[in-house]
Amino acid sequence: MLSAMPLRPSRATILGAIVVTLLGVGFVTSQLGCPGEKDEGQDKRRNSRTPFMAKVLAVTDGDTLRLEREGPTLKVRLHGVDAPERAQAYGQAARRFVSARVLGKRVRVTPKKKRDRYGRLVATIAVGGEDLGELLLNAGLAWHYARYAKSDKLARLQREARAAKRGLWATASPTAPWDWRRARRGKAKTSRPPPKTTGKVLYRGNTRSKIFHHKNCTHFTCANCQATFASAGDAVAAGYRPHRRCVRHSFRLP
Numbered sequence: 001m002l003s004a005m006p007l008r009p010s011r012a013t014i015l016g017a018i019v020v021t022l023l024g025v026g027f028v029t030s031q032l033g034c035p036g037e038k039d040e041g042q043d044k045r046r047n048s049r050t051p052f053m054a055k056v057l058a059v060t061d062g063d064t065l066r067l068e069r070e071g072p073t074l075k076v077r078l079h080g081v082d083a084p085e086r087a088q089a090y091g092q093a094a095r096r097f098v099s100a101r102v103l104g105k106r107v108r109v110t111p112k113k114k115r116d117r118y119g120r121l122v123a124t125i126a127v128g129g130e131d132l133g134e135l136l137l138n139a140g141l142a143w144h145y146a147r148y149a150k151s152d153k154l155a156r157l158q159r160e161a162r163a164a165k166r167g168l169w170a171t172a173s174p175t176a177p178w179d180w181r182r183a184r185r186g187k188a189k190t191s192r193p194p195p196k197t198t199g200k201v202l203y204r205g206n207t208r209s210k211i212f213h214h215k216n217c218t219h220f221t222c223a224n225c226q227a228t229f230a231s232a233g234d235a236v237a238a239g240y241r242p243h244r245r246c247v248r249h250s251f252r253l254p
């Protein structure tokens, strides 16, 4: 809620004063969310399809990158391709492939549509005149995401990589990332209770790492963030540790 407010100086100042008063600490500085979340404020350019240049700060997985654009960071989901998830076969290979090509470099970003349901800008990325999604498909390290992007060229690149058994196509019957995600969601439903939907969920805990996140943190919706808490105290009582960046930037433990 806070991060969705426009950060005009006057509003930011008032907001800052309110937050400081509520928390009773002089702790909140210019950032209200975790790094990577700051871009979630209103940005008139966010839905524009005009290409822009940005620096690649991090490669989350083969199809998701964190970019820096004139200060605020931006999460980008590559348009038209679906790379294996990090925990999936070839997921790390896809991530390494993308890192090797773009990490720390300036890339050309062409937005394709407004943000996806995870708040990521969906865009193509070009580096050195080459399209990153096409490079991934050509290397056999991603699937053409035909459900969201019909493209003869992407379909052809996938067919060629498959015929040549490049990358993940060396496997007899590789699992598509969307099938893999769905299978995991199904497993999650049967093996553990669903997240509570009643009451206010301010924090979510990663059931694997036992680290919990504030709702303003980009990790709040992580795949393993299945545990929900109304307060940081509840999370700690359940054996979870606070995420360092969350603590530093957006909340203070009771």
Ligand SMILES: [Zn+2]
Pocket: 034, 212, 213, 214, 217, 218, 219, 220, 243, 245, 246
């Ligand atoms: Zn966090």
